[in-house]
Structure formats: C-alpha cells, structure tokens
Amino acid sequence: MTSIGLPHFLIVGAALFALGMVTVVTRRNAVGILMGVELILNAANVNFIAFNHYVEGPGKITGQVFSIFVIVLAAAEAAIGLAIVLAIYQTFRTIDVQETDLLRQ
Amino acid sequence: MAEGSSNLRGYLVRLAVLVAGLLVFAGASLGHAFGKVPTGPTIAAQYVGTVGIVWGLNGFLFRTLPLSGFLLLVFSAAIFGVLFLLGYFFQSVAGPFVIDNAGQLVGLIRLTDLIFYAFALMTIGGAAGCAFSRNIIYSAWSLLFAFMGVAGLYVFLGADFPAVAQVLIYVGGILVLILFAIMLTKQIGEDPKLTNAHLALPVGAALAVVTVGTLSYMAVMAPWKLTEKPSYEPVSAALGVAFLTDFLLPFEVASVVLLAALVGAVIIARKEIKEQSDTVLE
Numbered sequence: 001m002t003s004i005g006l007p008h009f010l011i012v013g014a015a016l017f018a019l020g021m022v023t024v025v026t027r028r029n030a031v032g033i034l035m036g037v038e039l040i041l042n043a044a045n046v047n048f049i050a051f052n053h054y055v056e057g058p059g060k061i062t063g064q065v066f067s068i069f070v071i072v073l074a075a076a077e078a079a080i081g082l083a084i085v086l087a088i089y090q091t092f093r094t095i096d097v098q099e100t101d102l103l104r105q
Numbered sequence: 106m107a108e109g110s111s112n113l114r115g116y117l118v119r120l121a122v123l124v125a126g127l128l129v130f131a132g133a134s135l136g137h138a139f140g141k142v143p144t145g146p147t148i149a150a151q152y153v154g155t156v157g158i159v160w161g162l163n164g165f166l167f168r169t170l171p172l173s174g175f176l177l178l179v180f181s182a183a184i185f186g187v188l189f190l191l192g193y194f195f196q197s198v199a200g201p202f203v204i205d206n207a208g209q210l211v212g213l214i215r216l217t218d219l220i221f222y223a224f225a226l227m228t229i230g231g232a233a234g235c236a237f238s239r240n241i242i243y244s245a246w247s248l249l250f251a252f253m254g255v256a257g258l259y260v261f262l263g264a265d266f267p268a269v270a271q272v273l274i275y276v277g278g279i280l281v282l283i284l285f286a287i288m289l290t291k292q293i294g295e296d297p298k299l300t301n302a303h304l305a306l307p308v309g310a311a312l313a314v315v316t317v318g319t320l321s322y323m324a325v326m327a328p329w330k331l332t333e334k335p336s337y338e339p340v341s342a343a344l345g346v347a348f349l350t351d352f353l354l355p356f357e358v359a360s361v362v363l364l365a366a367l368v369g370a371v372i373i374a375r376k377e378i379k380e381q382s383d384t385v386l387e
Binding site: 004009010013014015016018019022023025029031032036039042045049052057065069074076077078079080084086087089 | 251317
C-alpha cells in the first residue's frame with residue numbers, strides 16, 4: 001500500500017477549485033473568466049475520480065462516467081462561451097466584463 | 106588556418122573529455138554493480154562523469170547554450186537527476202515488480218509519492234499561474250500545465266479513459282479554442298490592466314487561502330468509508346458497457362446537447378459575417 005490516499009487528491013481538488021474561483025472573481029477579461037470555470041470543472045472531476053477510486057471500490061465506475069459527462073459539458077460550455085465572447089467583442093470592441101453591461105447594441 | 110587548427114584542437118579536447126566521462130560513468134556503474142563499491146562514491150563518480158559528458162557534448166550539440174562554470178554544474182546536476190530517476194525506476198519498479206524486500210518497498214513508496222507530488226505541483230502551479238498572471242496569454246499557457254497535471258492524476262487513480270479524454274478534449278480542444286479566442290479579441294498587449302482588477306491579488310489570495318483551508322480540513326477530518334483494495338484495472342470496456350446500458354439516456358441527451366452547442370456556437374459567432382453578406386445582397 002502506498003501512503004498517498006484520498007485526502008491528498010481532495011486537497012489538490014480543493015486547491016484547483018479555489019484557484020478557479022479566484023480566477024472567476026478577479027478577472028476582468030471574459031476569456032479569463034471562462035478559464036476559471038474550466039479549472040473549477042477540473043476540480044470537480046478530480047474529486048469524482050478520487051472518490052470512485054478510493055470509496056466506490058473495484059468494479060464500479062459511476063464516478064468515472066460522471067467525469068466523462070462533465071468533460072462533455074465542459075466542451076459544450078467552452079464552445080458556447082467563447083462564441084458569446086466573440087459576439088460581445090464584435091459588438092462592443094472590448095471583452096472587459098465591467099464595460100459590457102448592455103444587452104443591446 | 107590557425108583558427109581552423111585551434112577549432113580542431115577544441116573539438117578533439119571535447120571528444121576526449123566526452124569519452125573520458127562515458128568511461129568514468131560506465132566504470133562507476135559496473136563497479137557498483139559487480140565490485141561492491143559503496144553508493145556514495147559511485148554517485149559522486151557518476152556525477153563527475155556526467156559533467157564530463159555534458160561538457161564534451163556541448164561542443165557538438167546545443168551549442169547555442171554555452172555552458173561553463175556554475176551553469177555547467179547545475180545543468181549536469183539536472184541531467185544526472187533525470188538519469189538517476191530513470192535508472193531507479195527501471196531498477197526497482199519496472200524490473201522486479203513483486204517486492205519482498207523491506208528496503209526496496211520503502212524506496213518504491215518514496216518514488217510513487219514523488220511522482221504524485223510532481224503531478225500535484227504541476228496542477229496547482231498551473232492553476233496558480235492561470236489565476237495570478239497579469240497577462241492573459243500566460244494564463245492560457247499555465248492552464249496547459251494544469252490540464253496535463255490533472256491527466257497525470259487520473260492515471261494515478263487508475264482512470265485510463267478519463268485521462269486520455271482529458272488530454273484529447275481539454276488540451277487538444279478547449280485550450281486551442283481559448284487561445285483562438287484570445288488571439289481573435291486582440292487585447293493581449295494593448296491594455297495590461299484589463300487582465301486583473303486593482304485589489305484583485307490580495308483579496309483573491311485571501312479567498313483562495315480560506316477556501317483551501319476549509320476544504321482541506323474537511324477532506325482530512327471527515328471519516329470516509331474507504332474501500333480496502335483500490336483497483337488499477339483498465340476501465341474502458343466497462344465504461345462503454347455502462348454508457349450503453351445504465352447511462353443510455355444521459356448518453357443520448359449528451360449527444361443532443363453537443364449538437365445544440367455546435368449549432369448555437371456557429372450561429373452566435375457568425376453574426377458579423379451574416380450582416381456583411383446582407384449588405385452585399387442589398
């Protein structure tokens with residue numbers, strides 16, 4: 001048995017989540033905010049797979065199935081989010097989220 | 106003419122040092138393996154041999170990086186460390202996989218821990234670079250390290266398919282998409298203060314510390330119901346079966362979501378071009 005256990009992975013996931021949240025909260029660039037969201041989704045995935053490995057036991061893969069769905073939704077979210085960022089840029093000529101506060105042109 | 110001969114002499118000296126380094130390295134290794142030379146002098150001799158090899162090779166390879174003095178020693182130490190880890194891996198992990206020796210078991214644990222900490226450091230360092238870098242393009246590149254580190258952690262947890270999916274989708278897809286968005290919105294060097302707000306760094310760091318502290322305390326103190334024997338079996342076949350039996354409905358819904366996202370992204374991002382084509386038609 002190795003000495004690396006579940007808490008190690010949970011701490012890595014917590015650090016990833018915290019840094020992603022900091023990115024979302026402090027960035028003024030819309031693309032930066034999307035990068036923070038990706039970090040948060042990765043943190044959730046690390047937790048899913050760690051729990052699958054250490055808690056769920058051998059032969060059960062529900063955690064990994066959930067992580068695959070999270071990856072799929074992250075891909076869809078990135079495509080839609082970046083398309084919206086490009087549309088915002090074409091309308092306002094900036095992607096500073098503090099300046100883009102109108103829903104019309 | 107004189108310059109040519111001095112060049113030739115330099116090459117010969119480098120070649121001689123290279124051969125001498127190789128001989129010292131091989132001799133020390135053989136002496137350790139067969140002649141029962143103790144470990145300390147062996148490692149010292151191998152390091153000296155590595156320095157000679159690096160200095161000799163510097164005359165032929167990577168010549169744009171002139172190594173001398175302290176830099177040479179540090180560079181050689183790095184290369185020697187990599188070689189040491191490789192040799193250690195092949196000697197005690199890949200070779201005799203069934204281990205009944207207590208000393209070797211301790212060494213194996215240390216190496217496994219080392220690999221985990223390397224991946225964890227890569228992940229958290231990449232995420233920190235993404236969060237605190239002033240330049241958005243540096244953030245995107247640090248995100249690459251965070252994604253690769255997370256893929257390594259998946260391998261560490263016996264999740265082979267999610268690891269490959271992570272590399273393919275995140276590194277090969279999402280990161281490229283993010284870089285494209287950054288390039289297309291061309292705000293990299295024009296307005297540096299756009300990347301972060303004024304009070305962002307101290308407030309953000311405090312937020313990160315509080316969150317990590319709370320979640321880590323919970324992760325360490327909670328009484329998790331751990332399984333006795335975690336498995337490292339390949340899971341791809343079982344995942345495929347699960348997707349087509351237990352999770353069939355979510356699987357189909359996910360494909361519809363992806364299709365909708367594809368169409369939606371194209372429609373949203375093509376607005377400008379559509380207006381232009383309208384004006385052309387008028």
